[in-house]
Amino acid sequence: MWNKNRITDILGIEYPIWQGPFGGGLSTVELTSAVSNMGGLGGFGAYTLSPQEIYDTDQKIRSKTANPYNLNLWVSDTDYISQEDTERRYKKASEIFKPYFDRLNIEIPDLPPSFKSRFQNQLQAVLDIKPKVFSFMFGVLDDDIVEQCHKRGILLAGNATTLDEAIALENIGVDFIVASGFESGGHRPSFLDKAEFSTTGTFVLIQLIKDKVKIPVIAAGGIATGNGIAAALTLGAEAAQIGTAFLACEESGALDIHREALFSEASKSTRLSRAYTGRLGRGITTEILKDLSEKTIPHLPFPLHTTFMSPLRKAAIEQGKNEMVFFWSGQIAPILKHKNASVLMENLITETSKTFKE
Numbered sequence: 001m002w003n004k005n006r007i008t009d010i011l012g013i014e015y016p017i018w019q020g021p022f023g024g025g026l027s028t029v030e031l032t033s034a035v036s037n038m039g040g041l042g043g044f045g046a047y048t049l050s051p052q053e054i055y056d057t058d059q060k061i062r063s064k065t066a067n068p069y070n071l072n073l074w075v076s077d078t079d080y081i082s083q084e085d086t087e088r089r090y091k092k093a094s095e096i097f098k099p100y101f102d103r104l105n106i107e108i109p110d111l112p113p114s115f116k117s118r119f120q121n122q123l124q125a126v127l128d129i130k131p132k133v134f135s136f137m138f139g140v141l142d143d144d145i146v147e148q149c150h151k152r153g154i155l156l157a158g159n160a161t162t163l164d165e166a167i168a169l170e171n172i173g174v175d176f177i178v179a180s181g182f183e184s185g186g187h188r189p190s191f192l193d194k195a196e197f198s199t200t201g202t203f204v205l206i207q208l209i210k211d212k213v214k215i216p217v218i219a220a221g222g223i224a225t226g227n228g229i230a231a232a233l234t235l236g237a238e239a240a241q242i243g244t245a246f247l248a249c250e251e252s253g254a255l256d257i258h259r260e261a262l263f264s265e266a267s268k269s270t271r272l273s274r275a276y277t278g279r280l281g282r283g284i285t286t287e288i289l290k291d292l293s294e295k296t297i298p299h300l301p302f303p304l305h306t307t308f309m310s311p312l313r314k315a316a317i318e319q320g321k322n323e324m325v326f327f328w329s330g331q332i333a334p335i336l337k338h339k340n341a342s343v344l345m346e347n348l349i350t351e352t353s354k355t356f357k358e
Contacts, residue, residue, distance in 0.1 A: 002230070002356045003349075006216050007176065007238045010155065011068050011132060014039030015349055017229065018178075018218055019341075020243030021045035021072035021135065022186070022252070026328070029057065031251040031341055033064035038345040041133065043070040043241075046122070047077055054125040068132030070157065073122055075139030076191065078115045079278060079301035087111065092298035093308065100288060100324065104315040112300065112307040130154055135178065137189035146173045157218065159189040161198040166209040166217075168192065177213060178241055179205045181221030185244045185330035187281040188272070195280035199272075203235055210236035224332040226351020233352075242348070244330035249341040257317065258327045259339070267333035273297070276313075276326040278305030284333075287323035 003015045019035040021027055021043030032042035044061065046054050054071070061069055080086065090111045101108050126134050127148055134149060135157035141149075149156055150173070157176040158169035166177045180189055181202025190198035200208070202221040209217050219232035220241035229240040247254055248262040261267060261284055269285040275292040276283070278299040283289065299305045316324035338344040 002233060002352060005238045011041060013041055013068060016239035017345070017348055018070065018239055018241040019043045019246045020220065020241050021070055022247060023047050026247060026253040028251060028253045029060045029064060031246060031249065032061055032069050034251055034341040035345060036065040036067040036069050038342055040345060041068060041070050043072060045072045047074040051121050051125040054122060055129060058129040058131065070133040070135050071126060071131040072135045072137065073119060073126065074137050075119060075141065077119050078117050078303060080115050080304065081301060083114060086114065086301060086304060089298055089300050093300055096298055101312055104312060104319060104321065104324065106311055106315045109308055109311050112304040115303055127152060133157055135159065139191045140168055140172050143172065160209065161188055161190045162192065162200060163208040163212060165192050166213055170213045170215055174215065176216050176218055177209060178218045178220050179209050179237070181205050183222030183331040184220055185282050185328045187279050203231065206232060206235045206237050221330065222332050224335060226348050226355055229348060229352045230355035244333050245336055245344060246341060247328070248336050248339065249344060250339055251341045257322055261327045262329055262333050262336060267329055270329050270331055274299050276309050278302035281328065282330060284327045284329045286325060286327065289326055
């Protein structure tokens with residue numbers, strides 16, 4: 001049976017289908033619980049949440065499902081170096097982005113205040129609530145954190161964009177590796193080299209990792225159908241993580257215009273860019289992204305650049321100038337069909353079962 005392997009046995013789930021954990025308010029309790037209730041592994045991206053918000057979110061999820069879910073955080077959640085560095089970058093970014101702010105008749109925002117990493121404080125919340133799976137991105141965990149998690153029965157999933165990153169994750173003792181191909185929407189979670197140099201496709205990455213590591217691999221990127229799941233499993237993955245297809249569902253935290261964009265002709269073109277957050281991520285090629293991609297883009301350190309760009313995004317949405325907004329999306333978006341998470345799950349299960357029977 002395609003849906004019986006090490007991952008389903010370890011997690012006690014019915015199907016090796018993981019829902020991608022989205023950050024920035026795109027994850028919701030409703031989406032996470034819907035996927036878990038359908039026998040998959042729901043995911044919740046919590047890197048922007050305070051410890052108390054993580055506790056509260058966990059309680060809400062557990063009130064809607066008794067099944068396991070995956071809580072996700074970022075090991076490295078800031079690229080801040082110094083105030084001097086930030087001021088220098090702010091001056092350059094202001095010059096490049098001023099025409100876009102002018103176009104919306106809003107002022108360039110003031111220099112954002114410095115940012116202090118939340119990760120260490122968030123970790124205590126994870127240890128307290130003991131999610132079945134704690135996944136992390138942009139780095140590796142310290143040995144003592146790995147030990148504390150395992151003592152509490154928390155399974156660990158690290159994100160890798162290269163073979164070397166996968167090996168580094170296995171060496172610290174994670175239980176699963178999420179092989180994140182460059183087709184994925186959202187941020188590239190690279191940590192050993194620049195994200196621009198870590199752009200291996202999902203189906204190549206699966207094979208590279210499976211040849212060198214022993215722990216289960218989850219394929220992520222470019223998967224939105226049962227055929228995609230079957231292909232990933234055939235190549236050696238033991239689960240598929242699906243992001244964009246779930247992001248397009250009504251249960252996600254995406255704005256209506258974001259979901260509409262995912263089902264539009266515009267979704268046929270996506271690009272990797274640092275223009276909107278300061279970290280490399282894939283989204284739909286709207287007018288502003290196309291224009292900026294043709295320039296050398298100075299940007300503030302993450303997440304200060306997100307703060308800097310927030311007024312522009314807000315004004316563009318309010319003024320209905322969607323060509324000025326960046327919408328996260330993977331390359332697979334043009335084949336999306338389903339707008340409800342439960343219906344999507346049903347179709348993924350049916351299609352995968354059919355594929356393996358043929």
